[in-house]
Amino acid sequence: xxxxxxxxxxxxxxxxxxxxxxxxxxxxxxxxxxxxxxxxxxxxxxxxxxxxxxxxxxxxxxxxxxxxxxxxxxxxxxxxxxxxxxxxxxxxxxxxxxxxxxxxxxxxxxxxxxxxxxxxxxxxxxxxxxxxxxxxxxxxxxxxxxx
Amino acid sequence: xxxxxxxxxxxxxxxxxxxxxxxxxxxxxxxxxxxxxxxxxxxxxxxxxxxxxxxxxxxxxxxxxxxxxxxxxxxxxxxxxxxxxxxxxxxxxxxxxxxxxxxxxxxxxxxxxxxxxxxxxxxxxxxxxxxxxxxxxxxxxxxxxxxxxxxxxxxxxxxxxxxxxxxxxxxxxxxxxxxxxxxxxxxxxxxxxxxxxxxxxxxxxxxxxxxxxxxxxxxxxxxxxxxxxxxxxxxxxxxxxxxxxxxxxxxxxxx
Numbered sequence: 570x571x572x573x574x575x576x577x578x579x580x581x582x583x584x585x586x587x588x589x590x591x592x593x594x595x596x597x598x599x600x601x602x603x604x605x606x607x608x609x610x611x612x613x614x615x616x617x618x619x620x621x622x623x624x625x626x627x628x629x630x631x632x633x634x635x636x637x638x639x640x641x642x643x644x645x646x647x648x649x650x651x652x653x654x655x656x657x658x659x660x661x662x663x664x665x666x667x668x669x670x671x672x673x674x675x676x677x678x679x680x681x682x683x684x685x686x687x688x689x690x691x692x693x694x695x696x697x698x699x700x701x702x703x704x705x706x707x708x709x710x711x712x713x714x715x716x
Numbered sequence: 717x718x719x720x721x722x723x724x725x726x727x728x729x730x731x732x733x734x735x736x737x738x739x740x741x742x743x744x745x746x747x748x749x750x751x752x753x754x755x756x757x758x759x760x761x762x763x764x765x766x767x768x769x770x771x772x773x774x775x776x777x778x779x780x781x782x783x784x785x786x787x788x789x790x791x792x793x794x795x796x797x798x799x800x801x802x803x804x805x806x807x808x809x810x811x812x813x814x815x816x817x818x819x820x821x822x823x824x825x826x827x828x829x830x831x832x833x834x835x836x837x838x839x840x841x842x843x844x845x846x847x848x849x850x851x852x853x854x855x856x857x858x859x860x861x862x863x864x865x866x867x868x869x870x871x872x873x874x875x876x877x878x879x880x881x882x883x884x885x886x887x888x889x890x891x892x893x894x895x896x897x898x899x900x901x902x903x904x905x906x907x908x909x910x911x912x913x914x915x916x917x918x919x920x921x922x923x924x925x926x927x928x929x930x931x932x933x934x935x936x937x938x939x940x941x942x943x944x945x946x947x948x949x950x951x952x953x954x955x956x957x958x959x960x961x962x963x964x965x966x967x968x969x970x971x
Contacts, residue, residue: 586778589776590781603874606870638773681758681862685864
């Protein structure tokens with residue numbers, strides 16, 4: 570038992586698993602702990618939303634915060650990409666919070682020390698959307714907000 | 717009285733460590749020696765069960781996790797349940813009905829542990845976390861007030877499991893620790909070899925059974941002091957007027 574303990578510790582630290590554990594703990598994936606559900610189906614923007622998005626005539630820069638293992642992130646990303654396809658004024662940057670925590674900190678997607686993913690930030694207003702619950706309506710509000 | 721005071725100190729320390737993030741310290745590399753949600757806004761340690769599921773999803777051989785579990789198991793076994801775990805402390809606070817444990821049913825926590833690990837592998841997801849009552853209490857509710865969580869289906873499922881567990885705790889002392897806790901299942905594997913040990917002096921024991929009436933886990937220490945379910949809380953030691961039971965650190969075979 571003692572030998573197993575020592576060998577496991579050595580291998581664990583050598584493989585930097587302690588850091589892996591810390592990075593898992595430092596990111597709050599909203600669907601992973603049951604704060605919301607990760608839908609399996611692709612999102613589809615409603616016709617009304619499409620009309621509103623197409624009518625936007627000013628440049629808007631979005632930042633999308635994600636993690637490789639976040640289950641809700643692909644849904645959010647797919648919806649943001651649909652928005653991008655509709656309007657060339659809207660640009661987007663994807664940020665892996667495990668790679669660039671400093672950017673997440675700068676954008677304010679950290680709550681009580683946890684980086685919350687998925688998160689969409691409108692750069693000019695600093696407004697943030699966490700998670701995917703009612704995402705379409707919240708995304709519209711984010712895009713419609715005045716600078 | 718001494719044991720009770722020391723245990724209250726240990727439980728307070730567990731609670732303080734569990735919520736130490738309130739000081740502004742972020743997540744550390746430490747694995748918590750009990751059931752405490754790492755998604756808790758004030759957690760500075762990682763939940764061993766949550767981490768195990770994540771590592772299974774990643775396909776990592778979890779050496780660091782194994783090392784920490786062995787270290788905790790060898791140090792105190794289920795002593796962490798009785799002396800440290802905040803969710804165990806909640807069980808303690810609601811332990812009004814000390815009923816005898818159903819030994820065979822107590823193995824259900826191994827089923828929960830197995831299902832948790834298997835679920836992570838099959839669904840590539842942290843399934844247990846979505847049902848865990850500790851997560852309900854320590855993550856879902858705080859995040860609702862912080863505007864991150866909403867009252868939706870997952871939240872209601874969390875509240876359902878929390879309510880069910882709380883009712884169980886009131887009806888059966890240490891209900892969660894006895895029958896459902898996967899971390900308790902893991903630590904119980906080390907209970908008989910851990911340094912923190914409950915010892916029985918059979919020459920002093922009169923088989924009066926007072927220890928059994930004191931035990932929150934519903935065990936019979938005068939018959940089976942080495943039970944894998946024992947959380948080493950020391951209630952039986954305090955209750956024994958003949959000082960037949962004692963609790964202390966020693967190596968196996970050197971008592």
